[in-house]
Amino acid sequence: MRVFNFSAGPATMPEEVLRRAADEMLDWQGSGMSVMEMSHRGAEFESIHDEALADLRDLMHVPRSYRILFLHGGGIGANAIVPMNLLGDKQTADFVVTGSWSHKSFAEAQKYCTAHVAANGKTGHGFTHVPPLSEWHLSNDPAYIHLCTNETIDGVEMFATPDVGDTPLVADLSSHILSRPMDVTRYGVLYAGAQKNIGIAGLTIMIVREDLFDRALSICPSAFEWKAIAANNSMYNTPPTYAIYIAGLVFKWVRKQGGLDAIERRNVEKAKLLYDAIDSSSLYINRVERQSRSRMNVPFFLADESRNESFLAGANARGLLQLKDHKSVGGMRASLYNALPRKGVDALVEFMRDFEQKRA
Numbered sequence: 001m002r003v004f005n006f007s008a009g010p011a012t013m014p015e016e017v018l019r020r021a022a023d024e025m026l027d028w029q030g031s032g033m034s035v036m037e038m039s040h041r042g043a044e045f046e047s048i049h050d051e052a053l054a055d056l057r058d059l060m061h062v063p064r065s066y067r068i069l070f071l072h073g074g075g076i077g078a079n080a081i082v083p084m085n086l087l088g089d090k091q092t093a094d095f096v097v098t099g100s101w102s103h104k105s106f107a108e109a110q111k112y113c114t115a116h117v118a119a120n121g122k123t124g125h126g127f128t129h130v131p132p133l134s135e136w137h138l139s140n141d142p143a144y145i146h147l148c149t150n151e152t153i154d155g156v157e158m159f160a161t162p163d164v165g166d167t168p169l170v171a172d173l174s175s176h177i178l179s180r181p182m183d184v185t186r187y188g189v190l191y192a193g194a195q196k197n198i199g200i201a202g203l204t205i206m207i208v209r210e211d212l213f214d215r216a217l218s219i220c221p222s223a224f225e226w227k228a229i230a231a232n233n234s235m236y237n238t239p240p241t242y243a244i245y246i247a248g249l250v251f252k253w254v255r256k257q258g259g260l261d262a263i264e265r266r267n268v269e270k271a272k273l274l275y276d277a278i279d280s281s282s283l284y285i286n287r288v289e290r291q292s293r294s295r296m297n298v299p300f301f302l303a304d305e306s307r308n309e310s311f312l313a314g315a316n317a318r319g320l321l322q323l324k325d326h327k328s329v330g331g332m333r334a335s336l337y338n339a340l341p342r343k344g345v346d347a348l349v350e351f352m353r354d355f356e357q358k359r360a
């Protein structure tokens with residue numbers, strides 16, 4: 001029996017993709033091999049890789065002037081990989097801190113440059129909003145401006161892309177990539193770990209505007225240098241081959257769902273169901289400003305925190321798993337990634353109502 005898995009990552013996968021991977025586990029399309037046994041330079045894997053790249057480019061409408069790179073290192077690795085590739089001869093990078101992940105990006109960048117906090121969304125209740133552009137204090141000549149467009153832990157999502165002129169915008173999309181259409185051309189660099197909305201851990205996707213390739217610091221490890229990786233079509237070293245294969249299957253699944261417009265409609269519905277349930281109750285609390293509430297990660301608290309353990313136990317008994325929030329925040333969090341079915345949200349909302357009325 002499969003549960004409804006609300007984990008923030010690694011996270012639930014489309015069942016169809018898991019079944020297909022299971023079918024092909026021992027023998028990928030008559031090759032007599034599992035994908036994980038293939039040479040990354042062989043024709044079979046090359047076709048898997050090229051198709052994944054083409055499907056992602058198509059889904060996100062990535063223009064030809066951008067390269068899509070498949071790397072190792074995760075979102076946290078990117079916190080170092082980005083400054084090492086993008087500082088060039090500049091000394092400063094700017095950070096908009098809207099939650100725990102953008103704060104981590106800021107802290108890591110201090111190893112490489114003067115990291116400047118241009119805006120900080122923290123209030124007495126934690127991170128609950130995106131500071132508007134009019135309140136940002138950008139530095140004089142930053143190499144780039146970094147954002148985290150969906151804060152996985154705090155549940156804060158940025159829906160409008162700020163207009164910052166020529167300075168490259170860099171965004172961490174780890175927890176909402178492919179959840180809705182996005183205008184790639186507004187950014188210099190986009191990156192995301194795969195294990196939230198795309199697939200399995202170990203693959204990091206970077207989308208980089210090609211004219212930014214000449215800014216790498218000499219200390220940048222070659223395995224993480226964008227220009228070298230692009231020149232070798234993401235095969236500078238052995239890429240995470242099986243994770244790329246699974247990502248490719250997920251891209252096909254997203255296309256079959258109707259692409260990002262259709263996925264977004266479903267995500268809006270799913271998130272509304274849960275936020276409406278929270279807002280109409282006197283037991284559940286979410287403090288994020290309405291216009292910045294994440295569609296992917298919904299943190300909430302019980303007004304009576306002594307009931308936390310019994311809430312989680314009751315949810316588990318109904319097959320609703322991984323609802324405990326990140327240790328840094330406490331309370332609950334439901335992640336509603338693309339692959340989490342609407343039925344899972346219905347079941348959660350029903351359980352929450354029953355629990356509040358002490359019927360669960």
Ligand SMILES: *Cc1c(COP(=O)(O)O)cnc(C)c1O
Nearest residue numbers: 074075076077101152174175193
């Ligand atoms: C999960 C996550 C990360 C961290 O990814 P790792 O793969 O564990 O390094 C970074 N940023 C955001 C927004 C995330 O959700």
